[in-house]
Amino acid sequence: MYAGRYARLPGRWADRSFTVLTGEETEIDARTEGRTDGRVARGDETRRRILRRAVDIASVEGLEGLSIGRLAKELEISKSGVFTRFGSKEELQLAAVQAAAVIYRRHVIEPALAVPPGLRRVWQLCDSWLDYSRQRVFPGGCFFFAASAEFDAQVGPVRDALAAAGRDWKRFVERTVEDARQLGELAEDTDAGQLAFELNAFLDAANATSIMHDDPVAYDRARTAIRIRLEAIVTGPLTPE
Amino acid sequence: MYAGRYARLPGRWADRSFTVLTGEETEIDARTEGRTDGRVARGDETRRRILRRAVDIASVEGLEGLSIGRLAKELEISKSGVFTRFGSKEELQLAAVQAAAVIYRRHVIEPALAVPPGLRRVWQLCDSWLDYSRQRVFPGGCFFFAASAEFDAQVGPVRDALAAAGRDWKRFVERTVEDARQLGELAEDTDAGQLAFELNAFLDAANATSIMHDDPVAYDRARTAIRIRLEAIVTGPLTPE
DNA sequence: TTTATGTACGAACGATCGTGCATATACTTT
DNA sequence: AAAGTATATGCACGATCGTTCGTACATAAA
Numbered sequence: 001m002y003a004g005r006y007a008r009l010p011g012r013w014a015d016r017s018f019t020v021l022t023g024e025e026t027e028i029d030a031r032t033e034g035r036t037d038g039r040v041a042r043g044d045e046t047r048r049r050i051l052r053r054a055v056d057i058a059s060v061e062g063l064e065g066l067s068i069g070r071l072a073k074e075l076e077i078s079k080s081g082v083f084t085r086f087g088s089k090e091e092l093q094l095a096a097v098q099a100a101a102v103i104y105r106r107h108v109i110e111p112a113l114a115v116p117p118g119l120r121r122v123w124q125l126c127d128s129w130l131d132y133s134r135q136r137v138f139p140g141g142c143f144f145f146a147a148s149a150e151f152d153a154q155v156g157p158v159r160d161a162l163a164a165a166g167r168d169w170k171r172f173v174e175r176t177v178e179d180a181r182q183l184g185e186l187a188e189d190t191d192a193g194q195l196a197f198e199l200n201a202f203l204d205a206a207n208a209t210s211i212m213h214d215d216p217v218a219y220d221r222a223r224t225a226i227r228i229r230l231e232a233i234v235t236g237p238l239t240p241e
Numbered sequence: 242m243y244a245g246r247y248a249r250l251p252g253r254w255a256d257r258s259f260t261v262l263t264g265e266e267t268e269i270d271a272r273t274e275g276r277t278d279g280r281v282a283r284g285d286e287t288r289r290r291i292l293r294r295a296v297d298i299a300s301v302e303g304l305e306g307l308s309i310g311r312l313a314k315e316l317e318i319s320k321s322g323v324f325t326r327f328g329s330k331e332e333l334q335l336a337a338v339q340a341a342a343v344i345y346r347r348h349v350i351e352p353a354l355a356v357p358p359g360l361r362r363v364w365q366l367c368d369s370w371l372d373y374s375r376q377r378v379f380p381g382g383c384f385f386f387a388a389s390a391e392f393d394a395q396v397g398p399v400r401d402a403l404a405a406a407g408r409d410w411k412r413f414v415e416r417t418v419e420d421a422r423q424l425g426e427l428a429e430d431t432d433a434g435q436l437a438f439e440l441n442a443f444l445d446a447a448n449a450t451s452i453m454h455d456d457p458v459a460y461d462r463a464r465t466a467i468r469i470r471l472e473a474i475v476t477g478p479l480t481p482e
Numbered sequence: 483t484t485t486a487t488g489t490a491c492g493a494a495c496g497a498t499c500g501t502g503c504a505t506a507t508a509c510t511t512t
Numbered sequence: 513a514a515a516g517t518a519t520a521t522g523c524a525c526g527a528t529c530g531t532t533c534g535t536a537c538a539t540a541a542a
Contacts (some may be wrong), residue, residue, distance in 0.1 A: 037509070038510085039509050039510080039519060040518070040519085042508085042509095042518095042519070042520095043519055043520090060394040065305060067498080067500085068500065077520080077521095078521050079500095079521090079522095080502090080521065080522075080523090081519080084521095085519090085520090088500080088501080089499090089500060089501090139394065141393070141394060146390055146391075148449065148453055149387055149449065150390070152449065152452045152453040153300065153301040153302075153382060159453075162453070166453055166454070194462060197446060197459070197462045197466065198443070198446075198462075201443050201466070202442050204445065204446060205439075205441060205445060205446075208390065209438070211393045211394050212403070213408070221434075221435060221438045221439075222442075232473065278487090278488080278539075279538080279540090280487080280489060280538065280539055280540080281489085283488095283490095283538090284488070284489055284490090287489085308528080308529070308530085309530065309531090310529070319490065319491045320530095321493095321531090321533095325490075326489090326490095329530080329531080330531090
């Protein structure tokens, strides 16, 4: 129940193509539902604590810089306590990616889906993303930007998971743009894939610049870039009211 | 003597504001000049070998993932042999950044400076960058993209060096654009900082997408984006001949 | 030839890494 | 109350990390 009445175009977001970023289950507390075992409830609670800290650390120092011993020390849990919860470091990293996806969904996807499809949703999506980066939902900026840059040239399940999340996100932006086009709010010959590429480029660039140079102006730059690009292809006013 | 006759606008690139990316000395073989000591020549040679391998590894696995022991094993040098050459891991990382800057200069900056200032140089700069990324001059794509994303949220000399390089690059793109504007090839009200931000966003996005998804189309996307953006503000034809 | 200097090596240091296992504790089921 | 199950701990492992130090060797300066 995460999206409000404007959540989806009929039969559109219902399919399972968006598995990572738009999946329904929250993954973290999936095990406790319908059960009353205080042990697994407690276990899931520590798992949540671990993952929340893990994604924060990873956004700053990377998923590989994330060490189990340090995680344990910071959370005042035994090292093996952290380890046993995930079975391997790689599993911990994969769980961190999933946990980050839940947070990403909440801060970026859902606010966009709460607005009707079309140009306004395109704007809302960009705005939500920039807020998500600016407010440092993750202390190191966008988790997926950092993690993807870290793993993009490597091989293995972590890279695969991040690549899948990246594909999901790309498709989501593309469809958001394509909806606006089909609704007649963008020029008919708009290339959704091309526009989505450009919008995403602006978002990532703002994130990277802001963090590296502590420069809040970067977000204005991104907004300006988006406005310039959209102004050239909108069929009506850029902002409805 | 790296730029050709069109290298600089009078008194423009002569100042020392571009220390990292546009500096003249090559840093790696600076020590040997004017000397004939076969010992330090040999030392500089191994230093070169180490750094060339180091930047390649770092572009894939990060500057922190770069380990001295592994570097030694791959190069069949003793671990202490590698270590003594730099004194600490951090110094090795800093040297790797400088070495990468030399390569970056050769593949991106110099080809742009070899073309007269103006719109053509703007295009050349983007083209050189995209080639530099596409050809995998570093196996993991742009070294500075990877390293900056790794260190942008941390503190210390390595981050500072990367931030300085980023500033240099940003200013270089801005001035390249500003030159085109002052030469009357771009609309007079062109915001060079804004345009540079957008161009750079496209380049980085192409690099990231290409590596993560093995998608060569990303480079076409970037070129299209640049063309669209420039077409709207050029005063003459986009490509001279 | 002797003395000085710079490179590269081998061995070892303490610390930390991810991981395995036996055990203690808390809770549920019978 | 007893048996079963899941969480969390303590301890130890082998490997690797960055770093230190004494030494062997090659070249330069005396």
